[in-house]
Amino acid sequence: MNTHPVRWDALLFGFLFxxxxxxxxxxxxxxxxxxxxxxxxPVALIIAGVAGIALTLRRTS
Structure with a gap:
């Protein structure tokens, strides 16, 4: 069985939904x-935005 990488954008959208x-x-x-x-x-949106920024910075570093 192959494992697939986690798609963080889909995970964040699912969390927002x-x-x-x-x-x-x-x-x-x-x-x-x-x-x-x-x-x-708005607090939930800010938390989701910070998580998205953190994941983006983690990927590029």
């Missing part, structure tokens, strides 16, 4: 308010 679905479910089931989600969304 999971966060969007989790946010939608949390608002739908009244687990969190929209105001709290307005703070959590």
């Amino acid at each position: 999971t966060l969007v679905v989790a946010g939608w479910a949390a608002v739908t089931y009244d687990l969190v308010s929209v105001d709290a989600l307005a703070i959590a969304g």
Whole structure:
């Protein structure tokens, strides 16, 4: 069986998609308010961006 390398861009996109679905479910089931989600969304995007930059720098070094 051959192992394939991890595609970090696909992994980050999947993580972002999971966060969007989790946010939608949390608002739908009244687990969190929209105001709290307005703070959590940008924080998640910043974390994903920093992870992407770190992985890019790691690959080029």
